Amino acid sequence: MKAVRYSRFGGPEVLEIVDLPDPSPGHGQVRIAVRAAGVNASDWKKRAGLMDQELPQTLGYEAAGVVDELGEGVTDVSVGQRVFGFSTEGAAQAELAVLSSYAPVPPSLDFAGAAALPAAIETATRALDRLGVGGGGTLLVNGASGSVGSAAVQLAAVRGARVIGTAGPANHEYLRSLGAEPVGYGAGLVERVRALVPGGVDVALDVAGSGVLPELVELAGGAEHVVTVADFGGAQEQGVVFSRGDDGRALHALGGIGELIESGRFTVRVARTFPLAEVAEAHRVGERGGVRGKLVLLVG
Structure with a gap:
């Protein structure tokens, strides 16, 4: 072959x-x-x-x-x-x-x-499981317009979470179509998120690895409420969980995605x-x- x-x-x-x-x-x-x-x-x-x-x-x-x-x-x-x-x-x-x-x-x-x-939905599901994302909470996704980020946005919305996602201006409408409230990344992120959620978010997921873990920890009220799949060095510095599947992969995501796709809840x-x-x-x-x-x- x-x-x-x-x-x-x-x-x-x-x-x-x-x-x-x-x-x-x-x-x-x-x-x-x-x-x-x-x-x-x-x-x-x-x-x-x-x-x-x-x-x-x-x-x-x-x-x-x-x-x-x-x-x-x-x-x-x-x-x-x-x-x-x-x-x-x-x-x-x-x-x-x-x-x-x-x-x-x-x-x-x-x-x-x-x-x-496979990789996008498994990575996203594993991180959401680790964060305990469910109904009634607010999740911040850093890097929400990429393949893993957009999967996390949609899967969190299905679970009933409120989702805020960072992305460049060109992707804000796309994030809205997925069920997220978009905010711009870069300087001033904390203030922009607090304008939407004055008390901060419940949990945060970093899929972009763009060096914003300190801001995510501040917004989520502690390192224990943050997971990154992209910033190993930053995770060590901030005491944040770096998820790479070594502690078990979320393979159950494969079997459940078909129904979500066919019902129009995941694209x-x-x-x-x-x-x-x-x-x-x-x-x-x-x-x-x-x-x-x-x-x-x-x-x-």
Whole structure:
């Protein structure tokens, strides 16, 4: 099968499309013919040598496609079914991928939309669970217009929370459409949020890593009411929880998202798609920043 791989660390130019052996699913896993695979910031961090140090490495933790082989013990899906989910092997950017956690593709979504779901909804759900977000509380999301941020906004709104989200002016209407009250980021954030919630918020989630953890701690009334998924150094300095899934992933999010999508309570925005062979360009676009939605590779 064709797959994305790199054998040295560096810029996007180190990415190659290579031939690798076809994978086989283990117990409880399924293999899919990949139709689309999500691209995440962790991909270029790994490629640059900022995370895992093993070489060579494949890429991709989320994909959508058609089941073509079942592992032992799998009874909840069948060959030919459209599914999306996680590849724990980190090899989803390929023609074939083994998924360890999966769910049916919602009927109204295409493969690109489904491939944009797993990382965003799992990360958002994990953070909301950690913060105890529910009805009656107020959540501040820093970086609310990105893929994880917009997922957190919508999932928190479904739970009955009041949501305030930071974003640039161009994304304020988008946040309103998701059910959030937008505020601009940058200097004066505390004052702008207090204009909406004079007593501060109940909890805050940082998905942007833009150095505002001190302000979030102030607004939420303490570090114990703040979670970040993007600022490891700041979390250590401020005593804030940095959530990266080591303490358990919120895989239940996969099974519940379909009903929310079909009922119109959750939407996913794909910013741009690329053929698998143009993965290097996808990295360049992602690293430049400012992407409104998810970058997705199309396969086949």
